[in-house]
Amino acid sequence: MTVPFGVPAPLPPGDPTSNGNGPRLGARVLLLDANDRLLLLHAHDPTERDRRWWELPGGGLRPSETTAQLPETDARARQRTCHTANERLTLLGERWWSAEELAVATGEWFLPPNLPELLPGILAGRFGDTPIELDR
Numbered sequence: 001m002t003v004p005f006g007v008p009a010p011l012p013p014g015d016p017t018s019n020g021n022g023p024r025l026g027a028r029v030l031l032l033d034a035n036d037r038l039l040l041l042h043a044h045d046p047t048e049r050d051r052r053w054w055e056l057p058g059g060g061l062r063p064s065e066t067t068a069q070l071p072e073t074d075a076r077a078r079q080r081t082c083h084t085a086n087e088r089l090t091l092l093g094e095r096w097w098s099a100e101e102l103a104v105a106t107g108e109w110f111l112p113p114n115l116p117e118l119l120p121g122i123l124a125g126r127f128g129d130t131p132i133e134l135d136r
Contacts, residue, residue, distance in 0.1 A: 028058035029071035036123050037096035040110070046089045053109040054095075099123060 031039040040054040061070055097105075102116040110116060121127060 025067070026058060026060045027067040027070040028056035030122065031057055032123075033096055035098070037098050038102070038119060039094060040097055041094050042092040043090045044092055052092065053111050054097075055111040056115075 033039070039057060041057055042052065042054055044053075045051040058071055061067065062073075065073065099116075099119045102110070102119055105116070112118075118132065122132075
């Protein structure tokens, strides 16, 4: 599912001269196992170790990469456990979450923040091919 949004940036998305800081276009994937559990990555801010969150796999677009191509590229890299320098600094682990577990995980921070509310509807097929506007 592609989520459209605009990003003002001084460099084009995926520009290789960028230092990686600031807004950029990206894509995230909902990766489900046979039990409809969702894979989330546990991450933290390397400058604020206590600032932790759970996020969907995916990331920033590379030059000439599309939002449809990024999840496949990310999944292949994850299978080989090839992580970018940023991922090596920020990733703490990963976990498969059920919709029920997400709903009661009040002490956790998820990105997007409304993921626990969205997942049951996604699993039920209520959104179809309609893009979902995510909270920022």
